[in-house]
Amino acid sequence: MAASDRKHQLLERALDVFSRRGFEGATTKEIAVAAGVTEAVIFRHFPTKQALYTAVLDYRLQSNEAHSWLSEAKCCMDRNDDEGLFRSIATHILRCYRTDPRFERMMLFAALEGHELALEYIRQQSFPVFQLLRDYIVRRQAEGALRGLNLGVIFTAVFGMAHHYAQITQMFGYAPLAASDEEIVDGFIRIVLDGLRQIPNGKKA
Numbered sequence: 001m002a003a004s005d006r007k008h009q010l011l012e013r014a015l016d017v018f019s020r021r022g023f024e025g026a027t028t029k030e031i032a033v034a035a036g037v038t039e040a041v042i043f044r045h046f047p048t049k050q051a052l053y054t055a056v057l058d059y060r061l062q063s064n065e066a067h068s069w070l071s072e073a074k075c076c077m078d079r080n081d082d083e084g085l086f087r088s089i090a091t092h093i094l095r096c097y098r099t100d101p102r103f104e105r106m107m108l109f110a111a112l113e114g115h116e117l118a119l120e121y122i123r124q125q126s127f128p129v130f131q132l133l134r135d136y137i138v139r140r141q142a143e144g145a146l147r148g149l150n151l152g153v154i155f156t157a158v159f160g161m162a163h164h165y166a167q168i169t170q171m172f173g174y175a176p177l178a179a180s181d182e183e184i185v186d187g188f189i190r191i192v193l194d195g196l197r198q199i200p201n202g203k204k205a
Contacts, residue, residue: 019102022109097166
């Protein structure tokens with residue numbers, strides 16, 4: 001197997017194991033068995049378990065899907081499409097859980113284990129995206145398009161509903177609502193935008 005293909009295989013198998021066992025519970029031996037190689041092969045590519053764990057984080061955060069979503073979000077911002085932006089965020093969150101929840105499980109383990117290196121790494125990688133969204137919302141508030149609510153409240157509403165719904169249905173065994181993900185997202189967006197959009201003078205909420 002070519003070195004690049006082998007590395008990709010190791011990252012995939014490591015993601016499998018870390019998502020089921022967490023950082024503390026996973027071993028390089030277990031990952032090697034899952035990949036059908038010896039531990040020596042793993043250490044040829046990654047000097048430590050922590051290096052492998054960090055590489056898995058990079059692997060997922062730099063995926064084509066993540067870049068594609070960010071490009072879509074920027075297009076919405078460029079045309080002042082508030083609804084399109086929030087819909088893109090909620091849809092992306094649900095899609096991540098539906099298509100491959102392993103990374104979300106891995107991050108949940110990191111929080112439960114108190115793996116501060118992993119959590120800080122995620123915060124650093126996420127900060128530019130949140131900064132981009134922050135600047136957009138502040139601009140739209142200044143333009144009078146959105147109400148001047150606390151940014152933390154807005155972020156929690158936009159991200160929180162989709163994350164919570166995806167988590168309880170994908171990880172905790174709750175039955176999904178009798179509606180498609182598109183209908184669920186539409187409901188979330190209606191709630192967010194009804195709370196954020198300015199009410200014209202003379203009209204009641």
